[in-house]
Amino acid sequence: MRDGYVHGYAPREGERLEDQARALESLLHGDVRYAPGSRVLEAGCGTGAQTVALARNSPGARFSGLDISAPSLAQAGERVARAGLANVEFVRGDLADPPFPPGSFDHAFVCFVLEHLPDPAATLARIGALLRPGGTVTVIEGDHGSALPHPDHPAAHAAVACQVELQRAAGGDARIGRRLYPLLAAAGFSDVRAGPVVAYADGGDPAMQAAFTLGTFTAMVEGVRERALAAGLATAEGFDAGINALRRAAEPDGTFTYVFYKAVAIRGQDP
Secondary structure: OHHHOOOOOOHHHHHHHHHHHHHHHHHHHOOOOOOOOOEEEEEOOOOOOOHHHHHHHOOOOEEEEEEOOHHHHHHHHHHHHHOOOOOEEEEEOOOOOOOOOOOOEEEEEEEOOHHHOOOHHHHHHHHHHOEEEEEEEEEEEEOHHHOEEEOOOHHHHHHHHHHHHHHHHOOOOOOHHHHHHHHHHHOOEEEEEEEEEEEEEEOOOHHHHHHHHHHHHHHHHHOOHHHHHHOOOOOHHHHHHHHHHHHHOOOOOOEEEEEEEEEEEEEOOOO
């Protein structure tokens, strides 16, 4: 299921994901807490960039991180070990055929995963089947159509559009955040609550500019440079101009705004 992961699995991508998790932890899932004794599935845990915060914030819960990539799981295991956490296990497996029986979990957490999948509603339905009746799922996704750098520059939007197109060609959707409500409803969940979460960085918080504008978003777009050029989506000059325009938004008089979407829903009772 993760073959459509256009960012690749190089060590630098793992570092970028860790930077992203640190920069956005309190904003995106600082309020996510699970009761002691809860069984929680982190579907598509990747390198464990989110896992440490989740497990640390709910020390009495038991987490199972599922991912298809063995190298990513190795990095995840190292992260959890460094953090001294004992409430996490990692399992290699595919979300197309998850290696757990129905009703195995009380909750599921899905973050930056659906955007890479060709049929996210079907994946959500499979995740729902792994929950007990009344269990919850929390889903967080971005929306690249919301990226707003200042000073604005068409080259910045063109570079972002390259990443969006590459992800579309791989079967994913880099603008999936806006679709969370209908996707969860189509997957059979009830009591769906979805809405935007705005990330913003300006010169008043240079650390956020460095971690989010540069270390997370610009680094992500820059990471697809060679694929974009090979696909004929941009010239080297044009793409590099876009990256420079995104970097310009991280200068003291620059700003950068991006919208994530977060949804929580409940698996209905069995008939």
